[in-house]
Amino acid sequence: MTDDRALPRPPRPLRPALAVTDRFRTSTRLVALVLVLLVPGVVSASAFARTVGAQASFAEQERSGVRVVEPALLVLADVVAGRDPSTVDLAAAVAANPGLGVDDQLVAVEELVQAPEAGTPAGRADTAEAVAALVTEVGNSSNLILDPDLDSFYVMDSLVVQLPRALVAAAQAAAPDPGADADVIARQAVLAGTLSGAGASLAGDVTTARESTAADPAGLAPLDDMTLAAEEAGRLGTSLSTTLSTTLDSPAAADPEQLADLAAAATGSATQVLDDLLSARIDRLEAGRTRTLLVSLGGLLVAVWLAAAVWWRTRSDVALVLTGVTSLSSGDLTPRPLPGGKDEFGDIGTAVAGAREQLAHQQADLAAAAAEREEQIRATFIHTRTAEKQSRERAQTVITTASREIIQELNDVVQQVAAVRAAAGTIDQRVVAADAVTRGVVDQARAADEVVGALTSSLRSITGMAATIAGVAGQTKLLALNATIEAARAGEAGRGFTVVAEEVKALATATAGSTEQIATTVAEVENNARAVSTSITSMSAGISGIDEASEALRRVAAGQLEVVEALDRAMSSTMRRIEDMSDIAAQLERRRTERFPFVVDAVLVLGADRMTVRHADLGAGGTRVVTPRALRVGAGTPIEVQTVLDGRETVLPGHVVRVEPHGDGLELGVEFVALSPEASARLDKVLRGLETCVTS
Structure with missing residues (x-):
């Protein structure tokens, strides 16, 4: 029987865990520990797979936008060149990608194309603006504007932003108002600058795309057509500027046909390059996901294999040690198999064997x-x-x-x-x-x-x-002597008494001899x-x-x-030291939404206490704030964050999920709970703006 007072007291943070694990056997503890350790790995692998899948879906959505942008730009080029455009391919592309939500813009383009004034310069300018608006909406709804990679971003910018901008400016420059009004001249001058700027931007996009791409530069060779279109836009802008400077009294119309033809040629090649880049990105993401999942699965299988081996060995060694110790406690000193490994159980087996030998000798x-x-x-x-x-x-x-x-x-x-x-x-x-x-x-x-x-x-x-x-014998001898003397005096009359006296004397002598013998015997x-x-x-x-x-x-x-x-x-x-072999629950903060830097002041409401704090970041699911002084808060504490979103005071209710010291104050991780529709709408709008700032 052990004395509980002699047992070492575990550290206070480990006592709750020990209260649970002490109820199970060693093998069960090991299985539970393996399962607990495997859960984060499985969750991380799943999260990674979902993240990569979302990125691939993002890129696939961009590809759907490219499939609509190409026929739209071709329609735009026909309109600017003065040809009768056909919207059949554009309508088919829009119908094939309903998720883009540009049906209204398509209807507006078709109405302008079929309008009676569609063949006039002013009608073509209006149609060009409608087609450009459709391209812009496609870029927004298909994530093309939010493209995260530099190599594809600049190709996208040339197609979705700069080329439509140049074509619309060319269409508008081809339809000046009659007369020499100052506003008309100024408008033509602005269009000339727009054409020159668009041409420079197109050339810059092509150059930057080639410098930033991680793919084979030979794959960007088709962008040479975009370079020609950029040069033509710049030339057209310069020509328009020259014409304005020489004929201020009657501004001449620009001739955008050459630019439209080059733009049509560049559209096909640039959209093919952009689609190839997006396809390569999707393939790269899926390959990386597959490779990572295979490595994770292999590591998981190896971990399970090793854990099974450790579980079996631990269970076997514990059974052997328990059998050996039980036999010793019952007085059975018969040799039994014991663990012989190099771990703690092997040491215990060696100690038990030594104890058994010592007990046998004892x-x-x-x-x-x-x-x-x-x-x-x-x-x-x-x-x-x-x-x-x-x-x-x-x-x-x-x-x-x-x-x-x-x-x-x-x-x-x-x-x-x-x-x-x-x-x-x-x-x-x-x-x-x-x-x-x-x-x-x-x-x-x-x-x-x-x-x-x-x-x-x-x-x-x-x-x-x-x-x-x-003494009596001596007295008897004296009496016998006296009797003899008296008998001698009596003469013949005392002769009988003399005989008696002799007998008494002899008896006394014999008695004295016996007495001496008795004394000798007693000694x-x-x-x-x-x-x-x-x-x-x-x-x-x-x-x-x-x-x-x-x-x-x-x-x-x-x-x-x-x-x-x-x-x-x-x-x-x-x-007792294997079983405080003893998991560090580590708590990992897993954000379910992306956070953006958002450094502004806010008011933190904790019950009746109000405190001015500063945002560190902001996301759809929560925020991180820094307090100037310490507070009595913990995980789960309900709080409110009052901040300004979209120019209006907004209340964001939530609760604390993480507390860390920060200087003299604290850094609190706050998760939003039950946001009002107005607060959610303002938060989404602010986050879209932050996301645009980060990606642009």
């Missing part, structure tokens, strides 16, 4: 120590039993022998024999007590010493009684008792040694247990 050492301890206990028990038996037998023999001798010697002296019998009984009781104490010597060795002390006291009592008996018994005490003391010391050995073995076992517990704590600590 188990063998403990078994040997237990066997040795059992052998010591058995030997001590046998020695104790033998010493106990010898002590009991020797004491019993000594006491029995002494009792028999005392009974034999004092058989005739009733009182002395009774005293000796009482002493013998006392000795027997002491011997029985000593025997009982000796039987309990294994459990209570110190009690045996007390019993031996009691036995020594009893022997000393016997020694005292023997001394008393010796030997005391010596034996001391030997028994020494043996019991040695036995107690041996038992103490056994206890010390047992305590040492217990300490060894306790030490080994501590080692095992420390090893268990160490393994528990390593598993």
Whole structure:
């Protein structure tokens, strides 16, 4: 069981993630991590594919405009040259591309072409202006005006802007008002300048297109026709200027037929070049998209393949480690397969194998120590039993022998024999007590010493009684001597008493001898008792040694247990570090709409707090503003941005999606929410203007 207080506390930002991941197994965590990491890649690849697809659709829309611009310019050239134009091809092109929305302009052109005054110079000028307006609308609706590439942009400018401008100016210069009115002269002078400027712009467009194109310059060779048209426009403007300077009283009409013919020739070649450039761009975008998607798909497959290998290896290694550790915890030291790689699981496998070997050695050492301890206990028990038996037998023999001798010697002296019998009984009781104490010597060795002390006291009592008996024998000898003396004095009458006195003297002598023998025997018994005490003391010391050995073995076992517990704590600590192997949720700001630079002041409304801020950029979906001081805001905080759009105060409601420090204030990413129709319309208009400024 682990102590939770010993576990390292994770960093505070990681605790929510750990609260989720700790509920799953390692393999499940790995799969979840792989899926989380794959989602941004899939989303990015999808976004890239959509972006490239939008760019390709943008270019394809431009191509549809080119298909309408070509017949429109041919109609314009016929009108300017004074020929009867045919609008059949133009109408077919407009019908084939309904998304351009130029039906109204086509109807206006057809009405002017069929009007009675269509053949007059003034009618041709009006028709030319209508056709030019149609071309301009086609350029706007087909994205040609917004062309993002330099190589195709200048070709587009020559076709959609400059060439119609030159042709319209030529048509108007061919229809001057009669008379020498100053306004007419000024108008003709302006048209001359327009023709010269259009010619210069056409020449500049061709030159810039050739310098800026990334394609083969040979593919722009057809633009030579546009160069000729540019030169003719410049020549026509110069000619018109010269005519005005020499005939101010009657301005002459310009002859635009040559310019119209060159423009018609340049139209076909330039539209073909522009269509080829747009087709090449579309092919390049689609090829790049295909290449990027293939690389992304290949990387995704490799990542999934590697993730599957890592998942399998991790799951297998975790199972092996878990099996090995579980077997160790249950006491099974049988060798089992363990991870052998060079990663953390391989290190854990090596550590578990080392722990198993160490535990096996410790188990063998403990078994040997237990066997040795059992052998010591058995030997001590046998020695104790033998010493106990010898002590009991020797004491019993000594006491029995002494009792028999005392009974034999004092058989005739009733009182002395009774005293000796009482002493013998006392000795027997002491011997029985000593025997009982000796039987309990294994459990209570110190009690045996007390019993031996009691036995020594009893022997000393016997020694005292023997001394008393010796005194009695001495007195008896004195009495016998006195009786002998008195019998000698009595003569023949005391001769029988003399015999009695001799018998008493002999009995006293025998009693004194027995008493000395008893004293000698008691001394030997005391010596034996001391030997028994020494043996019991040695036995107690041996038992103490056994206890010390047992305590040492217990300490060894306790030490080994501590080692095992420390090893268990160490393994528990390593598993916990793979699982804080631990994802950095990174939050990526994905703008769904394009942003344009828009540096103006605005008012930020946050509840009751109002603050003047500055826009950093602006898009259809949101804006980025910079505050002069810090605010208490976070992701999801609702706010309003009050700014001026299209000359009018506009309220843009939204909420904060990103907060970053910026100097003394903050930089807030704001996403618009529930814009009013008026605010949306103004925002769209401002964004179109910003987009035009960026692309032009």
